[in-house]
Amino acid sequence: MNFELTILGSGSAVPTANRNPTAHFLNFGEKFFLIDCGEGTQIQLKRYKLRFTRINHIFISHLHGDHYFGLIGLISTLNLLGRKNPLYIYGPPQLKELLDFQMKLADHYIGYKIEFTPLSYDQSKVIVDDRRYTVETIILKHRVHCCGFIFREKSKQRNIIREKIQQYQIPLKEVANIKAGADFLSTDGKFISNKELTIEPPKPKSYAFCSDTIYKESIIEQIKNVDLLYHEATFLSNLSELAKQTYHTTAAQAANIAKMANVKQLVIGHFSSRYASFDEFLQEACPVFENTQIAADGKRIPF
Amino acid sequence: MNFELTILGSGSAVPTANRNPTAHFLNFGEKFFLIDCGEGTQIQLKRYKLRFTRINHIFISHLHGDHYFGLIGLISTLNLLGRKNPLYIYGPPQLKELLDFQMKLADHYIGYKIEFTPLSYDQSKVIVDDRRYTVETIILKHRVHCCGFIFREKSKQRNIIREKIQQYQIPLKEVANIKAGADFLSTDGKFISNKELTIEPPKPKSYAFCSDTIYKESIIEQIKNVDLLYHEATFLSNLSELAKQTYHTTAAQAANIAKMANVKQLVIGHFSSRYASFDEFLQEACPVFENTQIAADGKRIPF
16 A cells, blocks of 8 residues: 655745645545645646546645635536545635635536535544544644644554464454454464464554644644654744744754654655755754655655 | 737646646736736746736636636735735626635735726726727627637827938927827928828737637627737537537637638637647648647747
8 A cells, every 4th residue: 555645835825936835645545635725736736647536535724825725726627527426625614615605606516515624723633534544633823723634544453364364273253353463262272372373564654744833842742653744844944033923934943843753754845935945954954853855846755 | 119928828627737727928018917817827927937026907808717716826926925006907796706705814914905897798898098008808708708808009109200300400399290190391481291200100019818708700890900819729620519519619710710800810729628739720720820829838929
């Protein structure tokens, strides 16, 4: 199974010729999610040959235009392409009103159902609870209500070793218990420990998305040990005052969050349009957290 | 003075990796206009290094998303860049409501004034009457109310030949009359014809934008002799029935309009996303109207 993030937009409020506004396409074990949907997202999906008709869930962090202005265009295009499956959208309550207004202006009905879940901002909540994974909100602190999202695979059962089934004549009805961790008592009274019969499943994967936010240490506990953390880094440290005023983060601060949360990989993005070169972002982040990379439009990050 | 059209988006409702939805940047004698504003227009403006802060007038033909979904993003970015000058927007009345709603959602006021002029669709009207040019609507026929636009330079006065002023001792107060076409009677009673004193000014330029529309011959009279005509050509002739059903035009029909209107140049665009190659559009249009070219994102067409 693949776990891969594709950056569709790595810029911030003012897009540049090379950096679209925020959007992430997440392949999470062959489930496909879109996180934020800045203007031009549907064109980026086409450009990077991503099958956006497979997207069933869209998560919108907050109502700044660089995070949602592309949503209505994507909704329209999915309709023109004949979508029938419902589309699940999670976002600030007012987004629903806006979408309703925009769809009223269109000259034909949307031929599929939009299931909208309004986000709340008082405390973190599990907003998707699937058989295989959950999605929970991260309460960020920005100029407007803003959520990040954590995607967590659920723990898998242990894998039973096929040869052992034959060797110990394990009946089918015992397999589920053994996968769940039980030991086995054979028909001739022999005790076989679970450890001998099974192997560890792969560790559940996790991805955390944190944009936009002021430096906020209280998120660390929640994102601890994730496989991949995306954290915004709008500015370099010499503009840390501006970062604070505008409720954004610097590259060093993002690296600090990654380090304290003991994540495996960090990717930083949402760069201010004032920057043309990004070496300094790495120079600032890597001494704090080595396994950092720079977001770029079209970049794919397996995890 | 330059007269040049830059195509920002040559695709139609479903954008492709190479063809953004409709938007035209028009340099009309150093006045800069934006015509339609599909999703991603601000990014295209950046990509093609066009100084979009010089745009003061935006014309929106109709309320299909591929013609206006980029407008709110452009408005926001102009605000972030500190715009103070008013922005004049001409579009369907409901667009104003939508913009008001979208701006209400933003967390800061727009720091410049938006002067909105609602378009009407009963008959063609002059919607801008400047000292140097006019803009008038063209009533098109589409699934929703839709206007094209003609930009016409006003006739200029004749240019007086500098040497003749000295030669015939023409007093300053006579210059305006001579420029307007008057002859001159010198102090010694000699008659000098205007033709000897002046030269013809350059012919006034004109550009007509016609998208989206069913084949409509009744526009021909209005667009007669324009220097450059953009006409949509969503389909090839083998899909002329589909063109009719969806209120669009084929390449051959667009060329026919250009021929009957005796325009100087034709550019066709708004191509359906089903096409990957565009030779056939030319093969179809050129035998009818030779001076036809294919729109492509970033293409500049002087006229």
